[in-house]
Amino acid sequence: MKWYQYNSEHVARKLAVDIREGLTEKQAGERLKKFGPNVLEEGKGVSWLMLFFKQFQDFMVLVLLAATLISGLLGEYVDAIAIMAIVLMNGVLGYFQESKAEKSLAKLKELSAPQANVLRGGQWKKIPSADVVVGDVIKMASGDRISADVRLVHVKGLEIEESALTGESLPVTKNVHEIGREDVEVGDQHNMAFTGTLVTRGSGTGVVVGVGMETAMGQIASLLVSTERVQTPLERKLAELGKILIITALILTALVVTLGVYQGHPLYNMFLAGVSLAVAAIPEGLPAIVTVALSLGVQRMIKRKAIVRKLSAVETLGCASVICSDKTGTMTENQMTVKQLFTIEDTLTVSGEGYDISGGFYEGDQKVNPNNLPVMQQMLLYGALCNNASVTYKNDRYVLDGDPTEGALLVAAKKASITPEMLSSYKIVHEIPFDSDRKRMSVVIEDEQSRRFVITKGAPDVLLPRIQYVRTEAGHVPLKARDEEKINRKVHTMADHALRTIAVCCKPLKQGVHYTDVDLEKDLVFIGLTGMIDPPRKEVKQAILECKQAGIKTVMITGDHAKTARAIALDLDLMPEDGRVVEGSELSRMSEQHLASIIDDVYVFARVTPEHKLKIVKAFQNQGHVVAMTGDGVNDAPAIKASDIGISMGRTGTDVAKEASSLILLDDNFATIKSAIHEGRNIYENIRKFIRYLLASNVGEILVMLFAMLLALPLPLVPVQILWVNLVTDGLPAMALGLDKSEGNVMKQPPRSAKEGVFARGLGFKIVSRGIMIGLVTLIAFILAYQGQEERLLYAQTIAFSTLVMAQLIHVFDCRSERSVFARNPFGNFYLIGAVISSVVLLLIVIYYEPLQGPFHTTDLALRDWVGIIGLSAIPTLLWGFSKK
Numbered sequence: 001m002k003w004y005q006y007n008s009e010h011v012a013r014k015l016a017v018d019i020r021e022g023l024t025e026k027q028a029g030e031r032l033k034k035f036g037p038n039v040l041e042e043g044k045g046v047s048w049l050m051l052f053f054k055q056f057q058d059f060m061v062l063v064l065l066a067a068t069l070i071s072g073l074l075g076e077y078v079d080a081i082a083i084m085a086i087v088l089m090n091g092v093l094g095y096f097q098e099s100k101a102e103k104s105l106a107k108l109k110e111l112s113a114p115q116a117n118v119l120r121g122g123q124w125k126k127i128p129s130a131d132v133v134v135g136d137v138i139k140m141a142s143g144d145r146i147s148a149d150v151r152l153v154h155v156k157g158l159e160i161e162e163s164a165l166t167g168e169s170l171p172v173t174k175n176v177h178e179i180g181r182e183d184v185e186v187g188d189q190h191n192m193a194f195t196g197t198l199v200t201r202g203s204g205t206g207v208v209v210g211v212g213m214e215t216a217m218g219q220i221a222s223l224l225v226s227t228e229r230v231q232t233p234l235e236r237k238l239a240e241l242g243k244i245l246i247i248t249a250l251i252l253t254a255l256v257v258t259l260g261v262y263q264g265h266p267l268y269n270m271f272l273a274g275v276s277l278a279v280a281a282i283p284e285g286l287p288a289i290v291t292v293a294l295s296l297g298v299q300r301m302i303k304r305k306a307i308v309r310k311l312s313a314v315e316t317l318g319c320a321s322v323i324c325s326d327k328t329g330t331m332t333e334n335q336m337t338v339k340q341l342f343t344i345e346d347t348l349t350v351s352g353e354g355y356d357i358s359g360g361f362y363e364g365d366q367k368v369n370p371n372n373l374p375v376m377q378q379m380l381l382y383g384a385l386c387n388n389a390s391v392t393y394k395n396d397r398y399v400l401d402g403d404p405t406e407g408a409l410l411v412a413a414k415k416a417s418i419t420p421e422m423l424s425s426y427k428i429v430h431e432i433p434f435d436s437d438r439k440r441m442s443v444v445i446e447d448e449q450s451r452r453f454v455i456t457k458g459a460p461d462v463l464l465p466r467i468q469y470v471r472t473e474a475g476h477v478p479l480k481a482r483d484e485e486k487i488n489r490k491v492h493t494m495a496d497h498a499l500r501t502i503a504v505c506c507k508p509l510k511q512g513v514h515y516t517d518v519d520l521e522k523d524l525v526f527i528g529l530t531g532m533i534d535p536p537r538k539e540v541k542q543a544i545l546e547c548k549q550a551g552i553k554t555v556m557i558t559g560d561h562a563k564t565a566r567a568i569a570l571d572l573d574l575m576p577e578d579g580r581v582v583e584g585s586e587l588s589r590m591s592e593q594h595l596a597s598i599i600d601d602v603y604v605f606a607r608v609t610p611e612h613k614l615k616i617v618k619a620f621q622n623q624g625h626v627v628a629m630t631g632d633g634v635n636d637a638p639a640i641k642a643s644d645i646g647i648s649m650g651r652t653g654t655d656v657a658k659e660a661s662s663l664i665l666l667d668d669n670f671a672t673i674k675s676a677i678h679e680g681r682n683i684y685e686n687i688r689k690f691i692r693y694l695l696a697s698n699v700g701e702i703l704v705m706l707f708a709m710l711l712a713l714p715l716p717l718v719p720v721q722i723l724w725v726n727l728v729t730d731g732l733p734a735m736a737l738g739l740d741k742s743e744g745n746v747m748k749q750p751p752r753s754a755k756e757g758v759f760a761r762g763l764g765f766k767i768v769s770r771g772i773m774i775g776l777v778t779l780i781a782f783i784l785a786y787q788g789q790e791e792r793l794l795y796a797q798t799i800a801f802s803t804l805v806m807a808q809l810i811h812v813f814d815c816r817s818e819r820s821v822f823a824r825n826p827f828g829n830f831y832l833i834g835a836v837i838s839s840v841v842l843l844l845i846v847i848y849y850e851p852l853q854g855p856f857h858t859t860d861l862a863l864r865d866w867v868g869i870i871g872l873s874a875i876p877t878l879l880w881g882f883s884k885k
Ligand SMILES: Nc1ncnc2c1ncn2[C@@H]1O[C@H](COP(=O)(O)OP(=O)(O)OP(=O)(O)O)[C@@H](O)[C@H]1O
Pocket: 326, 327, 328, 329, 403, 405, 406, 434, 435, 436, 437, 439, 440, 441, 457, 458, 459, 460, 500, 501, 502, 557, 558, 559, 560, 561
């Protein structure tokens, strides 16, 4: 027998679980230990050994190793061993860089791991999906990705899209009845929900019958190949650029070798020098350092409560020019409190903060008891009945479970002493749920006398066309134009005060008549209006200002009333007085071109449904903007996907929204978007810094050799020195640049263009000009020291080696700023100081430590030599430090 053939009690019994209580933590722990975690086995990751050997796969490194081997066989042991040692160290360094990148990517994956809602010991809990065990009672709602195979026991309009499993993209409606037949296809098992499939509608609960590889998904082996990470745009650009650089380096190296041989240097010497030069000059490590820099940035973002799901987002963030953000919960606290009550005869204000149930009702300054006003009392009671929220007192605080709008209504009712006992005498027999498209919710209620009536609550402008009567103290009277006007005026004044408005209506139902859902919400009786405040989060105003200074426009998108939205937008300084507010209905009528033509003046989109978001994203993109878009629901997913930076909410977001997004806000906070953009810009600037440093160094290295060969000089640097420079001077400071703090002005500049190339904004010129200067001063130092005398060669090479190293170590400080070397405090980057000091110490060691003098072809230098070296090596940086370019 299969699970779908049993009825639900039987399933529960077989799995030894009480469906109302769930497993106990102890039972679950035991099962987890016995059967293992609920994960699908992925393809094997790279082992550390493979990662290590990968460092030596590079073609030029192989040539170098072969060349060293030959020189070893020819008796040049010292050279061979020194080169081998350096190549090995290079490999170790590369290994550490890459494994660091791998680790932080793995950690990232862990952080965005899916969760499941399970019943344990009578309490609903969110736990990592991996900890779900067979027998767990699990709850699923619209937007969830299901994390185990489940036999459903209770469903409420549950629809599941199972394309991942069956290929069928239409959602399947689920029920709980057992299926009598055997051999039912997965797609026809209507009482089952499967791992990896998606809830598109409704909700349900069930018992877990299969986890991990024992699920229907686990059986499909083909899906389990681990997905490989795609390169980010910058990584791709650099990989392409790398090819060009490799060819350039090879051509130049070949030129150096040819010239050298032509000038009479021995072929073997030139070959080894050439290969070393090629290894040093080819920036094959650049993409890896970029990955490291990106993933380090990702770690910093986690500290700022933003989780990057796609590495490419780190780059794109820096280009963002428009942020489209939800209002409720992202810009505001999403903590609603009713402030005003309105019936056609009375208006009251309500005191109190948050969900605290202490507070009173006032008419002007006069305290009143709302229970003396029958219509008022009815509105409060009905607001609490058409309601799925609950407010409980926990740890000295009132906490809300459910929708904040409903929480506010519940709290207002409690302030009027409406108790749960009073509510329990009414039975809810039917519910038409709230969603952002409908902007209303209805319940059918049966009272103790078995009389039935509907309560509908929702956005007033949506309900007004459905209202025919008004409730007064004397009873229901037909709605007159005068009343309608009065209601509308009240809605507007409430909205102007940034209050969210909810209208409460009702309608008695006749016995024995069948009403469809459409009928239920027709011909309603208006009872009253509530106005509730949702205060802005306090950090948001500052964040919006910083975005503005950074050339980024913030746009508010909300389902709320236009006036409410406008009041909050003005309060947050999000838009100028004359900024435009566009409503969803207007948006629907507008053509895409028209929208694109006005969109630069729009700051608020109000009364929109999630479907509108896609149109908004497209219109901004049409105008050449790079758009960040937030969202949390299933219907937000298309817009999130279409935007350049999709952002989802860590707390309130559905799995679907999270999967579509490239950035998750752990605290759902708008200010976090700003922090992430700041970090994204910083990372990109740091990447530019070390590209600039590394490539300028390489240009210098190649040019000094090329110039020397042109001038028929001996080799200014021996192979092992070149390799040493590549390892030490190029390696450590470059990494330290990747960890640099941002220049104070990163958020004071317009966003960079997404099309910008690697060498944009003068970077190419900086690289070449500094590179030439570094090559020149090294050459001059060599010539001055050599003086054409063969016996001075060792000394001159030591001088050239030191000058090259020092010139680079001074130049690295210039790379910290886009402006000038003098623009920043040189001691501002602790890592860089450390890297420079260790490079200098290592240089002194290979120069003065006798056992190393042989392998590194160095000799002792005098103090006066150092004066010359430092003087010369400071020239490139100082010279350009005074120029603007
Ligand atoms: N639980 C509810 N029951 C009935 N009506 C509601 C409920 N919640 C909100 N509304 C009404 O629907 C309108 C739209 O709400 P919705 O939740 O779609 O937007 P929002 O949360 O303000 O928007 P966003 O999150 O995009 O800023 C509200 O202004 C309110 O009038």
